[in-house]
Amino acid sequence: MAKMGEGDKRWIVEDRPDGTNVHNWHWSETDCLGWARTFLSNLLCDKTLLSGESNLYIKTKKIEKLEGEAYVNIRKGKIIPGYELNLVLSYEAEAKDSDGNAVVLSTEGTVEVPYIADENAGEDPEIRISIKDDGPIGKLLKEAFIAKGKPFVFEKIRDFVDAMAKGGPAKDDLDVKKVAVKKPAASGPGVGSDSGVSNSGSVAKASKKPVEKKKKEGFKTITISERFNCRARDLFEILMDENRWKGFTQSNARISKEVGGEFSIFDGSVTGKNVELQEGKLIVQQWRFGSWHDGIVSTVRLTFDEPESGVTVVKLTHTDVPEEDRYGNSTVVENTERGWRDLIFQRIKAVFGFGV
Secondary structure, rough: OOOOOOOOOOHHHOOOOOOOOOHHHHOEEOOOHHHHHHHHHHHOOOOEEEOOOHHEEEEEEEEEEEEEEEOOOOOOOEEEEEEEEEEEEEEEEEOOOOOOOOOEEEEEEEEEEEEHHHHHHOOOOOEEEOOOOOOOOHHHHHHHHHHHHHHHHHHHHHHHHHHHOOOHHHHHHHOOOOOOOOOOOOOOOEEEEOOOOOOOOOOOOOOOOOOOOOOOOEEEEEEEEEEEEEHHHHHHHHHHOOHHHHHHHHOOOEEEEOOOEEEEEOOOOOOEEEEEEEEOEEEEEEEEEOOOOOOOOOOEEEEEEEEEOOOOOOOOOOEEEEEEOOOOOOOHHHHHHHHHHHHHHHHHHHHOOOOO
């Protein structure tokens, strides 16, 4: 099989002016590595596996590595997926005493799946589970992950394999690409399609109706109000400082502090740019998630108010959040709101001690 980007040019037909690959007849090739990273991150990251059972706590963290290749070829409407991936996922584990109060051990580990490939799509791949602490309690936590986490990882990899078999990010090409709709022919006897004049010589009058502004469907607005024990300018600085973002989210971030400047947070899964900035008072940004359909951009508006000294109330308005992503998931609004509460506001309170 030809590698990604090296398809035989005899099979590749130039794009039509209307952008349509009719019936998906011609060979098309889509790079899926970025999509795979986002898809697997949504499935595997930040998931609680144990929450106090036998006083053990285990939660997945993030994808530390995803290397290899992933692509989907489509020919005559047939989907031909190809992928060879090496995945490394990190997790955190904690054990408490018999009363469930004091922490006995807090440690971390990794899960490596060295070979996820289309050739063994029907089989559970090899998996390697490790933990930093190799003492008795560490081994207990590792065994707990093997019992609970191993089936979880296999289940999510099967979901990825199924999604690739259905076309991955190229699935939309099978359904969405359609020939442009032709204008309907003029109805009525003797009406000319170009001149607008009937055979009898009378001028056909076009009815002019006021265009109604349609409500934007398929999008929602998220509103949240949070109270922090800190000054407004301190909270503003935390949200605009990439090093602090990295600290409380435990993920990579690049943030510009200039109006018009771009940012990338949560390991690149969210990107955007600054629209308006007023230190300690206002942040307005454009936000886009990598899992959204192309061209969709939402608006984030954060206002900061100090009703009393040392207390800040932040009001979030996140508009134009799509109800569904490019993969057909209908929990985008719910997940986005939960992300604001759990991954941003609550973590700021936990890390910087700004809780109320």
